[in-house]
Amino acid sequence: MFDNLTERLSSTLKNISGRGRLTEDNIKDTLREVRMALLEADVALPVVRDFVKRVKERAVGTEVSKSLTPGQEFIKIVQAELEAVMGDTNEALDLASQPPAVILMAGLQGAGKTTSVGKLGKLLKERNKKKVLVVSADVYRPAAIKQLETLASDIGIDFFPSSPDQKPVVIAQAAIEHGKRKFYDVVIVDTAGRLHVDEAMMDEIKAVHKIANPVETLFVVDAMTGQDAANTAKAFNEALPLTGVILTKVDGDARGGAALSVRHITGKPIKFLGVGEKTDALEPFHPDRVASRILGMGDVLSLIEDLERNVDKEKAEQLAKKFKEKKGFDLEDFRGQLQQMKNMGGMMGMMDKLPGMSQLPGNIKDQVDDKIFVQMEAIINSMTSKERERPELIKGSRKKRIAAGSGTQVQDVNRLLKQFTQMQKMMKKMQKGGMKNMMRNMKGMMPGGGMFPGR
Structure with missing residues (x-):
């Protein structure tokens, strides 16, 4: 980013x-x-x-x-x-209203509006403990309604059905009425992508806004369009009273022009950043943390929050208990660590928030490929529970079977076992309390230092 x-x-x-x-x-x-x-x-x-x-x-x-x-x-x-x-501080959504609080989503085509509706619904459900209903008033884009329905089903939030032959105003009104009857906390209304120069479409969204009376009107815009994102948001704001901006595809934006221009040009705060394709890849926008990341100082606060949210506390306690009882670190534990890392956005997602990562040489950054963790997990999944407990059993014929089962090569299995052995040694040093020794050995676990041999 x-x-x-x-x-x-x-x-x-x-x-x-x-x-x-x-x-x-x-x-x-x-x-x-x-x-x-x-x-x-x-x-x-x-x-x-x-x-x-x-x-x-x-x-x-x-x-x-x-x-x-x-x-x-x-x-x-x-x-x-x-x-x-x-914008100085994070500006949270203002949901303090008579339920349901209505959130209206606006933006251009292709900015990631529908995906952002799903991500926001998931965030409000999981972090704010809200009962959320989503509805699509996009009657123009083929399969837009079906896309939101599938997304809502995948993340476990409720979807209000609509059809392309209905008027957007009618859809919004019916969803909000349903939200009142069924005691929903939040109703998120997805609208069709439109250009600010299209008068008929802008009149339509104004009518939807009037009937919905939303507490939040969020403009969804692609960060990779740079300062154009801010100019488009400004044009929309002149027609529609926006309360904030969601900046999407930030993980693919190497420049940062949109993040630094939106507030100054529109006077509206950025409320969320879309930082990936996964349904939980939506972060509240904290100007102080983003400024710290821009200056190469990392974002440790967000990393801690990620850890608190995504680390399976039960598994962590089990591993801690194993350590206390001086029991060995096996491939099942290793798989658990890989899964936790994946839940936190992978190695690149974590590295982006660590201080000083901008100083890493490009050749080392290039070696950190999250696909290798997917491959490693697939290899471990292809082992029997006995092999995970006792990796020393994995010899010639077993290696061939595991490689075939995971769609990899025998050398990939060998590489994983070598990496696991390094991790095991490090864990033993931690058990003995030799933190200095462990830190010295960490160098070998870092990209370029042995963790990814042959890559």
Whole structure:
């Protein structure tokens, strides 16, 4: 996420971090670099101009805190201004209304609106403990209604049926009435993708908005369209009273122009980021955490939240008990660790939130391929329970059977067993309390250091 911007800003700010004092002269070059980095990231020009001006005003002649060097103080100012341009704090959904609270979703075609409806429904159900109903008022796109119905079924939220021969206003009204009768907390209305220049379609969504009277009107927009995302949101906001923005496909956006432009241009907060294809890949937008990630400082708070949400506490306690009783770490435990990692968005999802990851050489990042974890899990799944408990049993003919059963090669099975042996050794060191030894051995587990031999 925003890799190009992170790389450029990190190297630029590193050059000033050792300066003795901040003056207009010695920050001039750095500010020029920051300006170029933001423009290359497709941040809107008015946003760049205002951002650079504010950083300069705060930096020149600034009182430096005793605990910071002038260079560190400058980085702190850049971070604070990044947060300010994106909205200072997370703005949660305002659901404090007479139930059901109605959320209306608007946006262009192909922005990921219907998927975002499902993700948001799942988030409200699981994290906010809300009873959620979703409905599709998209009567134009073939199979749009069926898509939402399938999605709702997959994630376990209720779907209100509609059909393409109905009017969107009628669909929305019927769903909300049903929501009132059945005591739903939230009704999410999905609408058809439309362009702000299409008057007939804009009139239609205004009519839906009037009848639905939503507490939240969210504009769903593709982050990869850069500053155009902010300009489109602004045009929509002039026709429809938006309350916030959902930025989708952020995981594929190496630039970050949309995230840094939306608030300044529209005056509306980004409320959520779509960070992947999975139904739980929707994150509340925290400007301070995103600013930290942009500057290569990671996002440890979000990582901790991911751990708390996704780690199976029962399995973790079982593993801890095994450790206490000095029982060995077997392939069943290894599979459990792989599954937990997958639930947290894979290795890349975790690495993105760790501090300093922007400094990793590109060749090491390229070796971290989450597909290898899928392959590893498939290999373990093809073993018998006895083989998982006692990996030393896995010899020639067993390896061939496991490879055939998992659709892999014998060398893939050998690679997995080698990786497992390394993990087992590390776990033994942890049991003995040799944390220093374990940390030394961690180097061998990292990409490029032996965890992914031959890749």
